[in-house]
Amino acid sequence: MAEHQPTNDGKSQSNVQSTVLLAVSALLFLIFLITLASNLIPSLVLSNQATGDDAAVDARIQPVAKVELASSAASGAGAAKAPRTGEELVNSVCSACHGTGAAGSPKIGDKAAWAPRIAKGLDALVKSATAGKNAMPPKGGSDASELELTRAIVYMADKSGANFKSK
Structure with missing residues (x-):
């Protein structure tokens, strides 16, 4: 009966370890790429906007209306x-x-x-x-x-x- 049992020669265990190591490495590399992209993309966008006109930015963020209160001392x-x-x-x-x-x-x-x-x-x-x-x-x-x-x-x-x- 011992003849029909699979032999554990260490190759299957090293294959599992290699696969797990490869998966973890791929996952870490993917996290690294996402982190790198999330840091680079905003800085690229902001650097393009920084070269824009400050007056245009000020015009876009102006309030819709203004209220001015005049007093009798201020007028005339x-x-x-x-x-x-x-x-x-x-x-x-x-x-x-x-x-x-x-x-x-x-x-x-x-x-x-x-x-x-x-x-x-x-x-x-x-x-x-x-x-x-x-x-x-x-x-x-x-x-x-x-x-x-x-x-x-x-x-x-x-x-x-x-x-x-x-x-």
């Missing part, structure tokens, strides 16, 4: 902005409601609607306009100064039958 080299006239403020802000009678506001020129308000006096009108009344927000939703607001009220009231003194 420190000069104060002249207050608006009553007519200017009425035309830019007040006429949106007082020109149409929106939200129950008295229309400019409607003497009957303005008469009870005019009877209370200019100071009362300025006070209610400054604080806001009914649907009207404070100062009519504008950034008007007290002088500008007073001028606008005088303008509207005078067009509606009052005889307030303009400031």
Whole structure:
């Protein structure tokens, strides 16, 4: 029975060792190539981009929009902005409601609607306009100064039958 058993002469064991050694070597070589390529390719790409125009790069990375905030001190080299006239403020802000009678506001020129308000006096009108009344927000939703607001009220009231003194 011993005749049919394969003999182990060491050749098959050395073949297995050679195959394993070859596979490990091939794997290490492949890892080396991948590492080399991953280090070389980006440096080649970057060196090509480095020769590009820096202005073109800056143009590509600019923000889509910019916001600039201007202050009253910055505008006009420190000069104060002249207050608006009553007519200017009425035309830019007040006429949106007082020109149409929106939200129950008295229309400019409607003497009957303005008469009870005019009877209370200019100071009362300025006070209610400054604080806001009914649907009207404070100062009519504008950034008007007290002088500008007073001028606008005088303008509207005078067009509606009052005889307030303009400031």
